[in-house]
Amino acid sequence: MPSTPPIEVAEAVARVHRDEWGRVLAATARVTRDLDLAEECTQDAFERALERWPADGIPRRPGAWLTTVAGNRARDVVRREAHGRRVLPMLVVEEDDPTPYAAPHPVHDDRLRLVFTCCHPSLAPEAQVALTLRFVCGLSTVDVARAFLVQESTMAARLTRAKKKIAAARIPYRVPGPDELPGRLGPVLDVVHLVYTTGHVAPTGEGLVRTDLVEVAVSMGRMLHQLLPRETAVTGLLALMLLGEARRDTRVGAAGDLVLLSEQDRSRWDHELIEEATTLVAEALSTGPPDRFVVEAAIAAVHAESPSWEQTDWDEIVGLYDVLQGLWPTPVVRLNRAVAVGFRNGPAVGLEALAPLLDDPSIATYPYVSAVRADLLRRLGAWDEAAVAYEEAITLTENEVERAFLQARLAETQGHNRA
């Protein structure tokens, strides 16, 4: 058999790692009934692929190859330990359980079980995110730690604690039934959304976007939508992420600088993605009561479909923010609504809408409040006040790209001050 060039093998393994890790681990966990061991066997199978594929060639169905290898190894270990001293509680796996969800078309997908186990409400939100990124998406502990700005040892300890709880408290490896699903889906979507937003504007660092996290979130969104096509919240979240993706390349200029929506080159937006997303939004709006993510996606869709910044339908956008506020009354939504009002009715009215938020302690350190206020004041020509607000925003932001943008705006307002 002809040998396969190592570079091709490395690329193939990387691709399968990205696309199939969660599926391989989830299937293996059914054999091991122990997430730790499943993780070990999955890791091991990928290492075997790197060894074997150069000589044997890349299998036609690499995911199936890996699942078999990981499963065989898992069975070996389980057999060896069967008469051993394993007293640890086992993952609760329902044998041959026809997943109770969506009775006419039962969903049989181990990844979905894995997602619901990792995002069980009895686990702390930060543990849910960590487990999901490690187990479902296959990010290394180092990468997960880096994404959430904690030490690797801290993240490793967090994962160990969470795995221990899953076993000891017997958190089941199961997709919840239809009566429980709505409540259980919330944390899952929150995790995916958090991974997405963390990648969309990296909390610290030099680049604006962490592409790896964004891609992981989008691919989870696609998987969830494929498995739960009738859940409008899932459809909405996927659409929202796709609309962000469609504009990704135009958010940063040639010099790595931030480009605002008003300045973005709309011809460079990915119109295929926009079309896919707007179809999803329409589908979600027609199937059920509006959900937070559906309305957020609808807002993003209005922007994406507007031929130019000047033609933006601010009436529609403010109306959608009103709906969103009813569904999900948070300070951040009120802030975004104030921005939209500022564009529809002018900066003075925008400042009025913003006023009640300025004393809200829950977003006192949220850099966008100061940034929005600064922009409204700048557009009013209140240069002194605008400069103070820009300075505040600069102190609060941790992202270098955003900081550079705010600094440029500050210099501009200070120029007016002197004039």
Add this chain to the structure above:
Amino acid sequence: MAKYLILIYGSEQEWDAQTPEELAAKEAGHIAFSTAAGSGRLTGEELESVATATTLRASGAEPTVTDGPFMETKEALGGFYVVDAEDLDAAIRLARMLPELGEQYGAVEVRPIVDHG
């Protein structure tokens, strides 16, 4: 199957101030809980008020014995069950039925019990 300790916390003031109707409703809630748990309900008791508690604390060779609960909190431990359940979801489904969760300060903690078997 696995064993879980279900700890019921609440405000003693709230408990003491209950009308006979509220008390009857609560009893009905516990009967419903026990019916749902069936043979999975291994044991369960209501506790006397925290004012009757005695706490022993480690302090060198001899523990000190003091009046009162281990921790003074607004929500006091008022009762418990031990249940045998399929998994955490099943235990949570049972715990959700407890009438104390309808109170202002109610809380229910579900703790897995170590299986030494």
